[in-house]
Amino acid sequence: MMITVNEFMTPDPFTLCESDSLSDARKIMTERNIRHIPVIDKDKRLLGLITQRDVLAATDPKSKQQTKSSPCQGDEDIKLSEIMMRDVSVIHDKDSLRQAAMYIQSHKYGCLPVVSNDCLIGIITDSDFIQVAINLLEQVELTDENADSGLDDTVDDVDLVEFEQSLDQ
Numbered sequence: 628m629m630i631t632v633n634e635f636m637t638p639d640p641f642t643l644c645e646s647d648s649l650s651d652a653r654k655i656m657t658e659r660n661i662r663h664i665p666v667i668d669k670d671k672r673l674l675g676l677i678t679q680r681d682v683l684a685a686t687d688p689k690s691k692q693q694t695k696s697s698p699c700q701g702d703e704d705i706k707l708s709e710i711m712m713r714d715v716s717v718i719h720d721k722d723s724l725r726q727a728a729m730y731i732q733s734h735k736y737g738c739l740p741v742v743s744n745d746c747l748i749g750i751i752t753d754s755d756f757i758q759v760a761i762n763l764l765e766q767v768e769l770t771d772e773n774a775d776s777g778l779d780d781t782v783d784d785v786d787l788v789e790f791e792q793s794l795d796q
Contacts, residue, residue, distance in 0.1 A: 632727050633720040635759060636741045636749035642667045643707055645674060649685050650702035652677045663738040663752060666711050671746040675711035678737065685710045717742045720749065728756050 641655050642665050652664055662679040685705055718727045718739045727739055731753060741749035 630724040631720065632718055632722050632724055632741055632751055633749065635724055635755050636720070636751040637755070638749045640665060640740075640747075640750040642671075642747065643677065644668065645706065645708035645711070647707050648703045649682060649705040649707065649710065652707060653682050653686075653702060656682065663750060665715075665740045665747050665750060666707055667747050671748075673715060673717060673740050673742060673747045675707070675713045676715045676738075676740065677707055677711045681710050681712065715740060718751065719743065724759070727751055728759075731756065 640663075641659055641661060643651055643655070645666055645668075647666075655664060656662065656679055664677045665673055666675040666677060668674055686702065716730070716734070716736065716739060718730065718741055720741050720743045730736070731739060731751075736753075738750055738752040740747055741751055
């Protein structure tokens, strides 16, 4: 059985549009404790991505001249269209979770926007995969505890047949 991205993604992530400002991105990231914000158009089509690293780089005095804005402009004057990453890699909601994890790991990405029919429907982040790992480790520990205590949390067909026969008697 394949586990799909849509089972673990964050649906309907916080988004911004190209005309929003660096200040808007900083505010959402701080208030919501997030590090990635997809940038979409009015039809929910993904245009780009703004990351915490982009926000920090745009506010670093040494980096400000790298934006199209003048170095003395404030956060409100820097539009996301000037600093966002374009041509962002995406994953589809029906793709396997394993495929997404391998892609994030091999490219050292912090997230992948999730699309369906060319529209943004979610985001999956490296933090989501840490949560998956924690859940798997907990399951392994529970299984080990049950095995150590002599309990078997699986019932095979022979045990089930014997149990049903004992009820009939």
